[in-house]
Every structure is written in structure tokens, then in C-alpha cells.
Amino acid sequence: SASGSDSGVSRGLWSSRFAFILAATGSAVGLGNVWKFPYVTGENGGGAFVLVYLLCIAIIGVPIMMAEVFIGRSGRHNPIGSMRLVAERNLSSPAWRISAVIGMIAAFAILSFYSVIGGWAASYIGHAAMGDFTGGTADSIGNLFSGLLGSPKQLLAWHTLFMALVILVVSRGLKGGLERAVTILMPALFLLLLVAVGYATTTGHFGEAVSFLFTPNFSALTINGVLIALGHAFFTLSLGMAIMMAYGSYLGKDVAVGRTAVSIALMDTMVALLAGLAIFPVVFANGLEAGAGPGLIFQTLPLAFGNMPMGSLFGALFFILLLFAAWTSGISLLEPVVEWVEENSNMGRSGSAIVVGVLCWLLGIASILSLNVWADVTPLAMFERFEGKTIFDLLDFFTANILLPLSGLLTAIFVGWFVAKESLKADLNLSSGMFTLWLNLLRFVTPVAVVIVFVYNLLA
Numbered sequence: 352s353a354s355g356s357d358s359g360v361s362r363g364l365w366s367s368r369f370a371f372i373l374a375a376t377g378s379a380v381g382l383g384n385v386w387k388f389p390y391v392t393g394e395n396g397g398g399a400f401v402l403v404y405l406l407c408i409a410i411i412g413v414p415i416m417m418a419e420v421f422i423g424r425s426g427r428h429n430p431i432g433s434m435r436l437v438a439e440r441n442l443s444s445p446a447w448r449i450s451a452v453i454g455m456i457a458a459f460a461i462l463s464f465y466s467v468i469g470g471w472a473a474s475y476i477g478h479a480a481m482g483d484f485t486g487g488t489a490d491s492i493g494n495l496f497s498g499l500l501g502s503p504k505q506l507l508a509w510h511t512l513f514m515a516l517v518i519l520v521v522s523r524g525l526k527g528g529l530e531r532a533v534t535i536l537m538p539a540l541f542l543l544l545l546v547a548v549g550y551a552t553t554t555g556h557f558g559e560a561v562s563f564l565f566t567p568n569f570s571a572l573t574i575n576g577v578l579i580a581l582g583h584a585f586f587t588l589s590l591g592m593a594i595m596m597a598y599g600s601y602l603g604k605d606v607a608v609g610r611t612a613v614s615i616a617l618m619d620t621m622v623a624l625l626a627g628l629a630i631f632p633v634v635f636a637n638g639l640e641a642g643a644g645p646g647l648i649f650q651t652l653p654l655a656f657g658n659m660p661m662g663s664l665f666g667a668l669f670f671i672l673l674l675f676a677a678w679t680s681g682i683s684l685l686e687p688v689v690e691w692v693e694e695n696s697n698m699g700r701s702g703s704a705i706v707v708g709v710l711c712w713l714l715g716i717a718s719i720l721s722l723n724v725w726a727d728v729t730p731l732a733m734f735e736r737f738e739g740k741t742i743f744d745l746l747d748f749f750t751a752n753i754l755l756p757l758s759g760l761l762t763a764i765f766v767g768w769f770v771a772k773e774s775l776k777a778d779l780n781l782s783s784g785m786f787t788l789w790l791n792l793l794r795f796v797t798p799v800a801v802v803i804v805f806v807y808n809l810l811a
């Protein structure tokens with residue numbers, strides 16, 4: 352809970368450490384857990400990949416998360432303002448705030464297309480509930496999906512609904528908006544996930560999924576797999592987007608940042624593993640392809656639900672789960688920029704949320720059109736690297752492969768090398784052994800690892 356003498360009280364604080372953990376976990380838990388983690392695990396040696404991934408979370412993800420939360424909590428402003436303040440206090444250049452600027456540009460750009468995908472989840476709740484998958488074939492379900500992607504009108508309607516849900520929550524501020532949303536949505540999400548796993552145990556293929564996910568096959572683990580694990584550790588914890596800075600700016604001074612970051616990482620990992628245990632038994636029970644990539648959730652799974660007992664009910668529940676996961680992530684993507692606009696304008700909380708949200712919604716239209724009318728518009732086709740990439744693809748590529756690692760790298764270097772050790776020590780309140788470990792990871796291991804992934808992704 353918050354202490355009375357805390358300098359952040361006037362702008363509001365999370366009512367408890369747990370509320371912060373729920374919000375940060377809400378940000379972290381998203382498509383990365385439910386969709387990406389299970390299939391990259393399957394492709395990269397199952398248990399062996401999971402081990403490497405856990406190592407990456409521990410030595411890179413958690414230290415960067417702690418650095419971001421530290422900046423937000425010390426600065427008590429929007430991410431750019433907080434970075435500037437922390438830099439000035441440590442007699443470092445205020446130019447370090449470029450790290451927050453990059454992170455916020457990334458958050459804004461990601462939300463524009465994340466909202467489009469969130470809209471797919473929303474539309475699939477209805478499809479599942481109305482029995483549109485029932486008795487479906489690969490063709491009929493494929494047509495449903497390509498019908499959605501081919502229709503700018505439908506996509507726009509669902510994108511608008513999703514963005515409206517996000518704006519609604521953010522416009523209500525910390526307590527009445529963010530905190531209230533996550534305290535309802537996150538427990539619901541966990542419950543739905545457990546129901547989904549329970550359902551998966553009835554398929555008779557649960558054991559197969561367990562061994563698929565957990566049997567370490569080190570021969571299937573390649574250098575490429577290690578790099579994927581590293582990149583995913585970053586994305587899955589929502590790092591490099593100024594999100595943990597924004598959320599950290601409302602965190603009470605007496606909360607232990609290290610333990611809290613570890614809890615968030617554990618919850619995120621648990622959800623990813625449970626999602627795998629919910630999805631793969633259903634996939635195997637229907638003899639479907641586990642490594643189906645992007646189509647796994649919107650094509651393979653509906654096909655499975657359409658041919659299983661009570662598939663309409665459990666299909667609808669699954670897509671509600673997916674919508675909740677995307678919604679709490681969308682909220683966290685809007686928050687940093689809204690915090691910044693609110694503190695630098697006179698539009699207030701809801702005015703700022705509406706203006707930023709509507710601009711983001713407009714940018715999202717480019718991603719919608721990329722799927723149909725503008726499918727042949729490839730602005731960077733003159734570079735071989737970007738041939739065939741639509742605006743949607745380019746936004747995804749530049750944010751995930753350039754902006755996020757760059758922002759994370761700068762944050763790690765700034766906090767590791769340009770903030771006084773004593774002030775870090777006092778703020779984080781770790782045992783001296785843990786503090787030394789954390790600082791060394793942040794100073795040496797994190798930057799090297801991020802640069803390796805960065806270069807690799809650019810060349811790959």
C-alpha cells in the first residue's frame with residue numbers, strides 16, 4: 352500500500368502492490384502468450400526451448416522491467432518527463448529521454464494494429480457462439496477468416512469497437528479506469544484459462560500436449576531458437592514500450608520492485624504454459640497441424656471447436672479470453688502517450704485519451720486496408736529486405752525489431768551506467784548480493800544480448 356509521505360500521492364497511486372501486479376500482468380499477457388508462445392515452443396524443441404526462454408526472462412526480462420519501473424517511480428511523471436527528471440538528478444544528459452520517446456512511438460504504432468487483431472477476437476466470439484464453426488471444414492473456416500480480412504467494413508467496425516473499449520477505460524483514469532478494469536478482467540481471464548485447460552483434459556490428448564511442451568529436445572534447439580527465446584522474452588513482458596515506466600509512475604515507494612517484477616514474469620510465463628495446455632490437446636484431438644503459425648488461433652482452433660462436443664460454448668469462452676487479454680494489453684499501450692499528453696496540455700484525462708485514441712484508430716485504418724484494398728501497396732519495396740511487405744507488415748517489423756530493442760537497450764545503459772549507484776540501491780531496496788547481480792546483468796549481459804538479437808533480426 353502507499354505511504355502518506357510519498358511524492359506521488361497527489362497524482363494518484365495504485366491502491367495496492369497487487370493492483371499494480373494485475374495491471375502489469377494484464378499488459379504482459381496477450382497474443383504473445385496465447386498464440387505465439389505455444390507454437391514457437393513447438394517449433395523449437397519443446398522443453399529445451401522453455402528452459403532457454405526462462406533463462407532469458409530471468410537474466411534480461413526481469414532486470415529491464417525493474418529498470419523501467421525504477422524510472423517511472425522515481426520520476427512520477429509520464430515516461431519522457433520521468434526520464435528527464437531522473438537524468439537531471441543524476442547530472443546526466445536529458446537527451447536520455449529519447450529512450451522513452453522511442454518506446455512511446457512504438458506503443459502508439461503497435462496499438463494501431465493490435466486493435467485490428469483485438470477486433471478479430473471480438474468478432475470470433477460471435478461466430479463461435481452462433482455456431483458458425485459447427486461441422487466446419489478447413490475450407491469453410493478458412494473462408495470465414497479470409498472473408499473477415501477481405502472486408503474493410505467489417506474490420507473497421509471491430510477495430511472501432513476495440514479502440515472504443517480501450518479509450519473508455521483509459522479515459523477514466525487510474526482508479527476508476529485501469530485499476531477497475533484489471534481487477535475484473537484478470538481474474539476472469541485466469542478463470543477462463545483454467546476452464547479451457549479443464550476442457551482440454553477431456554479431449555484424451557492432454558498427455559500428448561504435455562510431452563509436446565515439456566519434453567526437452569535439445570537437438571531441435573538451434574541458435575535461431577535461442578534468439579527467438581530472447582526476443583520473445585522482451586515482447587512477452589511488454590518491455591521497451593515505456594509501459595512499465597508509465598505503470599511504475601503510480602507505484603508506492605514501499606513496494607519491493609524486484610519481487611514484484613519476478614511475480615509479473617512468473618504469472619506471464621504461467622499463462623503462456625497454461626495456454627499451451629489448453630490449445631494443443633484440442634489441436635491434437637482433431638489431428639491438426641500444431642505449427643500452423645498465425646492461423647493457429649483463427650483457423651485451426653475454430654475448426655477444432657466446430658467438431659467437438661460443446662465446441663460453440665468453449666469456442667466462445669476461448670475468444671472472450673483472447674479479447675480480455677488483448678484489451679488489458681491495449682489499455683497499457685495507450686496509457687504512456689495519454690499520460691504524456693495529459694501532463695503537457697490542458698485537455699485533461701479523458702480529452703487526452705480520446706484525442707490519442709482517435710489518432711491511433713486513424714493509423715489503424717492503414718493496417719486494415721493493408722489486408723485488402725492496399726494489399727499490393729508496399730512502400731519500401733525498393734529495398735529487397737522489404738519486398739512484399741504491406742504497411743501493416745512494416746509497422747510490425749519496425750516496432751518489434753527496431754524500436755523495442757533500441758528503447759530497451761538505451762534504458763538498460765542509462766539506468767546501469769548513468770544513474771548513481773547509491774540512489775538505485777536506496778530505491779530498489781534489494782539485498783546487497785541481489786543488487787550487485789541485478790546491476791551487473793543490466794550493465795553487461797542485457798546490452799550484449801539485446802545487441803545480438805538486434806543485429807541478427809536486421810540481417811535475418
Ligand code: PHE
Nearest residue numbers: 379381382383384587589680
Ligand atoms: N506482452 C504482450 C504479449 O505477450 C504483447 C504486448 C506488447 C502487449 C506490447 C502490450 C504491449 O502478447
Ligand code: NA
Nearest residue numbers: 379380383587
Ligand atoms: Na506476454
